[in-house]
Amino acid sequence: MSGNRAVVYVEPGKVEVSDISYPELILRDGPGVNPLNVGRKCEHGVILKVITTNICGSDQHMVRGRTTAPSGLVLGHEITGEVIEVGRDVEYIKKGDLVSVPFNIACGRCRNCKERNTHVCENVNPDRAGSAYGYVDMGGWVGGQSEYVMVPYADFQLLKFPDKEKAMEKILDLTMLSDIFPTGFHGAFSAGVKPGSTVYVAGAGPVGLAAAHSAQLLGAAVVIVGDLNAERLAQARSFGCETVNLREHPNLGEQIDQILGEPEVDCAVDCVGFEAHGHGNAHGEAPATVLNSIMEVTRAGGRLGIPGLYVTGDPGAVDEDAKIGTLKIRLGLGWAKAHTFVTGQTPVMQYNRYLMTSILNGRAQIAKAVNATKISLDQAPAAYAEFDRGASKKFVIDPHGSVK
Structure with missing residues (x-):
């Protein structure tokens, strides 16, 4: 595979769907990537086929021009996907697994991660503790409003859904677990x-x-x-x-x-x-x-x-x-x-497993509460504009048409 498309920040008030590089198990240079992170090897990571990825109000701050986000930044930190490639150091996550990705990027090895404070991991952002996909000043990890994305530290971070078929039946709820x-x-x-x-x-x-x-x-x-x-x-x-x-x-x-x-x-x-x-x-x-x-x-x-x-x-x-x-x-x-x-950021891993169980057993109805609204990747720019006007919807991007 070599193709990949993603939602990219262009300038205040403007995003577009662009062709970007297919992900590798290494962090290459690009818009927003911290120079100290360039060339960082991620054999502990996986490549995901993105099943759903959501537009977040935090993304909207950048799109409005209210941060120092650079033009060309690939957006998206709310990611749910299917594993299609695993690094040589990944032991427990397998190809075909359907997983939720916490928006906090966390190594699992530093003091903060070991104390369950994964929102302030010390090893993934050279500027300060804490990181996220597709976000300004967060280390430059490529965002997931795309067809494919790389996720590091897979064994530690990823929440695997126990039954793939049942998970897809509630995917509009489960997609909310990433953030x-x-x-x-x-x-x-x-x-x-x-x-x-x-x-x-x-x-x-x-x-x-x-x-x-x-x-x-x-x-x-x-x-x-x-x-x-x-x-x-x-x-x-x-x-x-x-x-x-x-x-x-x-x-x-x-x-x-x-x-x-x-x-x-x-x-x-x-x-x-x-x-x-x-x-x-x-x-x-x-x-x-x-x-x-x-x-x-x-x-x-x-x-x-x-x-x-x-x-x-x-x-x-x-x-x-x-x-x-x-x-x-x-x-x-x-x-x-x-x-x-x-x-501060939410330490997603403290909650996501319990909330997953609540969804799968019918206790939580989060998609209904936030008015989850499915769109295609190409509809994302229009959805950003509608969201900015105050629409009461949580837009869920379905890049491959995977959601029934």
């Missing part, structure tokens, strides 16, 4: 959601919807989702969430009081991140809005899960401080209320 479902679950879990909790989820995009569904799985009594987008809030209501339209009702505490009889929740999850906007009709971008508002409405002693993306470099930010990730956060408020903050 969005563990990320939403991590947000709810790290916020301390438990049976009987009242929970506020900021953001009704796919991660927010995944966090809301996860909170329900964890036993929350009431899950309230807030957003400025009426279509996305309708999707949250479709599986039993209460909602707050912050465009129409800018006072979050008052709206929570109307739902719960008090203006506070037990815990909250930020699923918006650094492109947050203020509340109300005349809202503008205000990147600290969500963090400050969830501190206001979370009870003293509560916990805040923050899977929403925050970056150290944002060329499109509203001020010079925000361009380097310095935001006007009311830390004094969080300190006074003794809040616990949990931030």
Whole structure:
């Protein structure tokens, strides 16, 4: 085989489907590849035929031009695929296996990996701990919105589905295991959601919807989702969430009081991140809005899960401080209320096996919750544009027409 096609970032607001190199078990030079990673041998890796790969809100940040992503970067960190080639050092993963790929790239050998902190692996990104496929400043590992992709450290990282035929029947759910479902679950879990909790989820995009569904799985009594987008809030209501339209009702505490009889929740999850906007009709971008508002409405002693993306470099930010990730956060408020903050990438491998079992046994309905919508590879540019306009869909790319 020699051909491969992929979704490539071109410039702010533009992606295209391009011909790229067929993957090898070595990391070659290319857009975004860290010079210290060029030529890195990966005989511990595999080549996958991509079965499904999803468009993520994190991809959208790059496509909007809100990061330092270079032109030509192959996008995509949510990957599910069939193994078609294995490296000589791979022992347990076999050709023909259907697997989910955690978006965190992790070696399994460093201290952090051994302590299950695979989101901050020390050996895969020369710039800092932590890496991901097809993402800016993450080491340059080639993205998976493509027909074929290379995945390193296969024995350690890959989650094999036990029954390939049954897995394909639920592939629109299982494709969410690479990122969005563990990320939403991590947000709810790290916020301390438990049976009987009242929970506020900021953001009704796919991660927010995944966090809301996860909170329900964890036993929350009431899950309230807030957003400025009426279509996305309708999707949250479709599986039993209460909602707050912050465009129409800018006072979050008052709206929570109307739902719960008090203006506070037990815990909250930020699923918006650094492109947050203020509340109300005349809202503008205000990147600290969500963090400050969830501190206001979370009870003293509560916990805040923050899977929403925050970056150290944002060329499109509203001020010079925000361009380097310095935001006007009311830390004094969080300190006074003794809040616990949990931030950073999600350590997918802590959750994906359990969530897989929940899907296969009918407990989790994540594809329904996030409105999974299958598209072809060639439809990806249009889907990026639709997603950017606020569509309440989780786009799932099917590069080979494998999904019934």
